[in-house]
Amino acid sequence: MDMAIKTFNLTKKYGTKIGCAEICLRVPRGQIFGFLGPNGAGKSTLVKMLVGLLFPTSGKALLLDRPLGDTGVRARIGFLPENFRYHDWLTGQQLLEFHASLYGLSGTEKKRRVGEVLELVGLAGRERQKIHTYSKGMRQRAGLACALLPDPDLLFLDEPTSALDPIGRRDVREILVSLRASGKTIFLNSHLLSEVELICDAVAFIRQGKIIRQGSLEDLQTGDITVEMKVGNLTREMVNTLSSLARSLEVRENVLMARVKREEDIPRLAEAVVTGGGDLFEMNRKRSTLEEMFIRTTGGGEEIC
Amino acid sequence: MLTMIGITFREGLNRKVLLISLVLAAIFLGLYGTGVHYAAKSFNESPNPMLASVVYPQLLSFGLYFGGFIVSFLAIFSTVGAISSEIETGIIQAIITKPLRRRDYVLGKFLGLGLFLALYSAVFFTVIALIINLKTGLVLEGQWKALGLFALQPVVLLAITLYGSVVFPTIANGVVMFMLYAVAIIGGMVEQIGWLINNAGLQQAGIVTSLVMPVDSLYRKIVHLLLSPADNPLNALQQMGPFGSMAEPSVWMVVYALLYVVFFTGLAVYSFNRKDI
Numbered sequence: 001m002d003m004a005i006k007t008f009n010l011t012k013k014y015g016t017k018i019g020c021a022e023i024c025l026r027v028p029r030g031q032i033f034g035f036l037g038p039n040g041a042g043k044s045t046l047v048k049m050l051v052g053l054l055f056p057t058s059g060k061a062l063l064l065d066r067p068l069g070d071t072g073v074r075a076r077i078g079f080l081p082e083n084f085r086y087h088d089w090l091t092g093q094q095l096l097e098f099h100a101s102l103y104g105l106s107g108t109e110k111k112r113r114v115g116e117v118l119e120l121v122g123l124a125g126r127e128r129q130k131i132h133t134y135s136k137g138m139r140q141r142a143g144l145a146c147a148l149l150p151d152p153d154l155l156f157l158d159e160p161t162s163a164l165d166p167i168g169r170r171d172v173r174e175i176l177v178s179l180r181a182s183g184k185t186i187f188l189n190s191h192l193l194s195e196v197e198l199i200c201d202a203v204a205f206i207r208q209g210k211i212i213r214q215g216s217l218e219d220l221q222t223g224d225i226t227v228e229m230k231v232g233n234l235t236r237e238m239v240n241t242l243s244s245l246a247r248s249l250e251v252r253e254n255v256l257m258a259r260v261k262r263e264e265d266i267p268r269l270a271e272a273v274v275t276g277g278g279d280l281f282e283m284n285r286k287r288s289t290l291e292e293m294f295i296r297t298t299g300g301g302e303e304i305c
Numbered sequence: 306m307l308t309m310i311g312i313t314f315r316e317g318l319n320r321k322v323l324l325i326s327l328v329l330a331a332i333f334l335g336l337y338g339t340g341v342h343y344a345a346k347s348f349n350e351s352p353n354p355m356l357a358s359v360v361y362p363q364l365l366s367f368g369l370y371f372g373g374f375i376v377s378f379l380a381i382f383s384t385v386g387a388i389s390s391e392i393e394t395g396i397i398q399a400i401i402t403k404p405l406r407r408r409d410y411v412l413g414k415f416l417g418l419g420l421f422l423a424l425y426s427a428v429f430f431t432v433i434a435l436i437i438n439l440k441t442g443l444v445l446e447g448q449w450k451a452l453g454l455f456a457l458q459p460v461v462l463l464a465i466t467l468y469g470s471v472v473f474p475t476i477a478n479g480v481v482m483f484m485l486y487a488v489a490i491i492g493g494m495v496e497q498i499g500w501l502i503n504n505a506g507l508q509q510a511g512i513v514t515s516l517v518m519p520v521d522s523l524y525r526k527i528v529h530l531l532l533s534p535a536d537n538p539l540n541a542l543q544q545m546g547p548f549g550s551m552a553e554p555s556v557w558m559v560v561y562a563l564l565y566v567v568f569f570t571g572l573a574v575y576s577f578n579r580k581d582i
Contacts, residue, residue: 051402053582074404081402083395087312089319101308102403146399 003062004029004154004185005050010059012045018209019045022059025204025211029153032176032186034196034217036290037206038298043189044082044158046206050187051079051156064154075103078147082158082189084140088132092123092142095131099146117145122171136163144172155179158189173199197290205297213297220293226286227266229256232279241272309405309413310420317383317421326379330429333375337368338436345440361441362532366548368433369531373458373524376426380459381482383422384466386475387414388573392582393475401582411574415467422459430455447530454527454559458520461562462486464569465518471576485518493521500551508552515554519562525550526559 005027012019020042027033037043048054050061052069066073086095096117100110118124121141126134134142140163147155157176161169169192176186176199190196196203197217204214213220227246231238231254239256243249245268246258258269266285273280317323341364348357388411391397401410430452437443445451465485469478496511498504515522528550 048582053398053402055579055581071404071406074402077402079399079402081395081398083398085395086399087316087396089316098308098312099399099403102400102405104404143399 001026002029003027004031005033005061005063005187007046007050007061008059010046010049010061011057012042012049012054013057018042019054020049020206021209023206023211025214027185027187028202029185030180030183031201032180032188032199034200034203035187035189035206036193036196036203036294036298041206041298042209043206045209047156047158047187047189051077075150076153078150078152078155080140080143080147080155080157080160082162084143084163086131086139086142086146089130091128091130092118092134092145093127095142096127096145096149100149103150105149113149113151117148120148120175121145122168137165137168140164141168144175148175153184155184155186156189157186159191160188161190161192161195169195193290193294203290205294207298217290225260225263225266227258227260227269228282228284228286229258229269229273229280230254230282231256231273232281233277235276235278238273238276238278241276242269245269245272306409306413306416309410310417313387313414313417314421317418320383322379322382326375326382326425329378330375333371334429334432334436337371337433338440340364341368341436341440348441357441361437361443363548364441365433365437365443365445365531366528368437369430369455369527370524370548372429372433373455373520376422376429376455376459377462377486377520379425380422380462381466381479381486384418384463384470385479385482386470387418387467388470388577389473389475389478390470397582407578408574411467411471411577412570415463415570415573418463418467419460422463423456426456426459427452445531451527451530454523454530457559457562457566458523460566461518461520461523464566464573468569468573468576471573471580486520488514489518489521492517493525497551515558516561519558519565522554522558523562525552526554529553 003026005025007023007025010023010025011021023046025046035043035046045054049056050063050068052074056068061068063070064073064076087098090098093114096114097110100106100114105113114127115124118127121144123138123141123145126138131139131142140160144157144160147157160176161172164172173195176188179186180199180201188196188200200217202214202216203220205212234251234254234256239249239251242256242258245265246260248259250257260266260269270280270283344360344364348360386393388397391400401407434445434448434452438445462482466478466482469481473481492511492514495507496515499507499509499511528548
């Protein structure tokens with residue numbers, strides 16, 4: 001598979017403190033990749049190394065098949081930092097023109113791209129306002145517009161919707177999905193797991209500077225299947241039978257939560273209830289949410305290195 | 306790099322420190338012009354050519370000395386956070402991740418600010434020279450060379466302050482640079498006293514401080530260029546006092562100042578090329 005990002009034992013140390021350790025990551029082209037972990041786990045350190053703000057202590061990485069530090073490849077990369085601060089004495093138009101010039105755009109191409117991204121992020125008509133008069137959400141949109149200026153093949157977004165209202169978040173999701181449809185790769189660093197779950201193809205979890213799990217969202221979510229059942233005439237024998245079928249069973253009055261390993265185990269649960277003399281009122285297969293997976297995988301809470 | 310030069314120059318024009326410097330400059334030049342006007346009026350009413358030929362050069366030195374303060378104030382304040390404040394606020398993150406070499410980022414800052422400061426200094430020098438020339442009729446020798454050196458003063462401060470902005474936080478850099486500037490000013494005065502009382506120790510102390518921060522010796526060179534025609538018998542009197550120049554700094558001091566600029570700008574590029582943001 002063609003990869004947009006490949007890292008080989010990428011490590012960053014600050015003296016004796018570890019920022020990231022031996023990160024080996026593969027991000028396929030044309031996907032939205034979610035990078036998840038608690039605060040202080042090393043997410044920003046990795047992103048900063050990939051975009052050239054930090055120098056790795058050891059290891060290497062390839063972005064669009066070019067090594068880290070290659071200035072030329074940056075013309076094909078967009079980056080929205082978490083702390084989206086810009087020259088606030090400029091107008092939106094001037095800010096975008098400045099960033100377009102940094103990308104090497106000029107003349108009609110610059111004018112065309114500035115107009116396109118203003119339209120895309122919903123700032124058209126507000127481009128003559130100074131940045132310091134923008135709301136936080138508008139500034140984040142302006143930051144996203146700057147990142148989109150070169151029509152990048154690879155886009156790094158660090159918490160891209162943190163300042164947006166629900167409509168703004170939906171707009172950004174739609175932009176990201178349409179970028180993926182046109183073959184772009186998006187590396188998404190976000191705490192908003194519900195959003196990651198909605199749009200990401202694959203995710204990686206980082207804890208204490210190390211990748212502890214990565215894979216496609218589908219594969220990771222099929223690791224466990226939770227089945228919720230509402231049962232009448234529940235007996236001890238029935239609970240014992242269900243416990244032997246499930247990896248774990250939680251009983252709250254007449255509601256049972258059974259976690260099974262395989263899909264084939266689901267009808268057996270129903271059979272066990274019916275043959276045990278119980279009444280099965282309701283049975284729902286619940287996918288493991290990303291939030292549950294996140295807490296299970298990372299242990300939750302903040303990392304204190 | 307041109308993009309960085311452009312944005313830095315425009316930023317210089319937009320900063321509050323420029324407005325403050327313009328207000329200070331207007332107040333200073335207003336007071337200075339008034340002072341020179343009344344001094345010239347007084348000499349016109351009661352002519353005393355001997356005294357006038359000592360007082361007018363002293364007025365010029367005074368104007369250039371305090372003009373240098375204002376220009377230096379602007380140079381330090383506009384450069385002190387040129388890079389560090391962009392790191393502290395995070396503005397830099399969206400800039401150096403673009404296809405822009407780190408070297409070009411630093412050199413763009415240097416050239417943008419340098420152009421802005423050199424222009425400001427040149428205008429300031431020209432206004433002082435015009436006030437003196439129009440009000441007193443004093444003919445200034447070597448004024449183009451002097452103008453160049455006056456514009457070089459803030460560029461010297463710019464180079465070292467830009468380096469400081471790479472390695473220090475903004476406030477620490479401001480403190481360090483003002484201390485260095487103060488060292489240069491005090492060292493310059495100590496050296497003048499050394500020449501006046503013929504004390505080699507004080508003279509050496511002044512030379513050492515000029516090597517640490519060559520701004521004051523550039524000022525002394527400017528005063529010599531403007532006021533020391535070889536056949537002037539009153540030269541010693543004109544150059545007396547804290548604003549005069551009892552001994553002319555050699556041309557090598559100017560070369561040293563230029564090398565100082567190149568060295569610290571190069572050091573800023575070297576340090577920034579290895580800096581984690």
